[in-house]
Amino acid sequence: MSLWLWADRTPFAELDALHRALAVPATTARTGFVPAAEVTRDGDDAVVRVELPGLDVEKDVTVEVDGDRLVVRGERRDERAEERRGHHVHELRYGAFQRSFTLPAHVRAEAVSASYDAGVLTVRIAGAYASGGAQKIAVSAGGAAPPAVEGGEAAEGGEAAEQHAA
Template sequence: MNLRDLTPWHHGKAGAGSTPAISELHREVDRVFDDFWRGFGGPSLFGGNGSAMAFDVRVDTSEDDKAYHVTAELPGMSEKDVEVTFADNMLTISGEKKEEKEVKEENVHRRERSFGSFRRSFTLPSEVDEAKIAATFKDGVMTIDLPKSKTAQKKAKKITISRGK
């Protein structure tokens, strides 16, 4: 058995135009690690060029009889960095994070930058009373309340469950 026997190849003949599956695996592992570090707000390790990058925003969604509720974690941001829009029953949260810190101490000089953008959209399943949508921002957490319209509230009916025979 030689190395060629251990290296999986795509279907077809090896040679010009074929790519070893091991190369695809290597790219996939790089992508997984890149996504992992990006989730911590860190820079891209594989293929990053130091420019702005997109970052993930953690969002919790819930619903009760009267409204939908969306809570987004936006650490290091303020309400001025975020835009919330609602059109055609779709809520969109977008923003850009720009942060620059400079530390000057004796024999130490360091400047750190953190920046990137995000955009999340949610299609809501029933009508929303657009005039009553409210958003609040406190300590890096934004909460959006989207009250259901009166007709959407009436559509929900609780069904009594009886014990089977």
């Protein structure tokens, strides 16, 4: 399942709405196992938490950046045997899973780190929200564009418009 974000929106802002809108994710039909996930904001960072209890993350889980997507995939293998009321009960649960999240365009793999503790995989995307701020653009009068300012940046406020009109 891939969750799409748009450049003019805050990263991961659509996650909750899209997650709720999809009653049964497509991977559920194939595997029967889709780990719960949440995305939160911590300052300029995005934090993705995926519930993966009982997994050996070193053997069974892969976290990667594939183009503009953060992909968490793996396989759950759980085998239990016990005696119940004089009967031997053997349970085997397994299945591959994949969760995918679209990243903001400026995020690189070097900005992503992951840790696992108490059954929860935590993936931190450093600076995911850092470049989401609005940038002020100078407006010139008379229909002509203002002259370029050294360094390629527009002047603050109305200075460029005043210089051009003078």
